[in-house]
Amino acid sequence: MGSLAETAGRLVAVPMGAVARWRGRPIHPRGAVLDAVLERRGGTPPFGVPWLDQQRTDPALVRLSRGAGLPAPLPDVLGLAIRLPAEGGSHVDLLLSTTGRGPLTRLVPVPRVDGAATHSSIMAYRSAAGPVRLAALPERAEVPTEPGAVAAGAADGTLSFTLAAAVGLGEWRPFARLRTTGPREPLDPAVRFDAVRHAPPGLSADGPMARFREPAYAAARLLGHPRNR
Known part of the structure; x- marks a missing residue:
């Protein structure tokens, strides 16, 4: 399974690089x-x-995005990327996409018309507790998906998510709260997130998704533009 995922990642890198240049x-x-x-x-x-399990408050950088870039109200796989500081001047990157909420449906990306949906890492993390997946669960009934509307929601402080983790196929268990405080200027500056290289301490990106993602993004960075999700 590992070699198949890695080969697929390298093959996908070529069109990804072309799209990145464009x-x-x-x-x-x-x-x-x-x-x-x-x-x-x-x-x-x-x-x-x-x-x-740690109790701590950190500043964060967040990017909400549309996977294929389709305009609303068309459905799209929505993304939530989170960057946090880490010890030693490094950082942690989390990449979450809209999925189902159940033990199996959270493994599959699902296009949505509204951001008020479960955003899951899909990719598993290896840990001392077993395989872990992370999710962001919206705290409001409607979450905008167009960049301008997202920025307006962040400015008035109404965008927030409960972060949860699940071990194996277990239930989601809350461990944190993410609260946006305002948009950046410009609205969408070039920020590169890498959930494989910058996993949280004690968690290692694992499984077919991690083996697929790393060669695809590494090659796409070389073939295309330095900006990616």
Whole structure:
């Protein structure tokens, strides 16, 4: 399975690179970058992973985007990227996409017309507690998807998500709250997120999705533009 995913990732890199040269990002070309705060409260009961169980508040950088760049109200796979500071001057990147919420449906990307939907990592993380997946669960009934509307929502402080984790096929368990505080200027500056290289401490990107994503993005960066999701 590993070699198949890696080969597929390298093959996908060629068209991704071509698209990147043309429009600046291989996927999720349209979005809004926001300032935010992440309040980690820990799991109940604890997950057994220090980063998930730690109580701490950090500034965050968030990008909400549309996967194929289709205009609203057309459905699209929506993205939520989160960057957090880490020890040693490094950072943590999380990449979440709209999926189902159940044990199996959260493994499949699902196009949505509204951002008030489960955003899951899809990709698993290897940890001392077992395979872990992360999710962002919206705290409001409607979440805009067009960059301008997203920025307006962030400016009035109404965009927030509960961050949750699931071990294996277990239920989502909250461990943090993400609250946006305002849009960046310009609206969508060039920020590169890499969830494989910059996983949270104690979590290692694992599984077919990680083995697919890393060669695809590494080659696309060489073939195309330095901007990606």
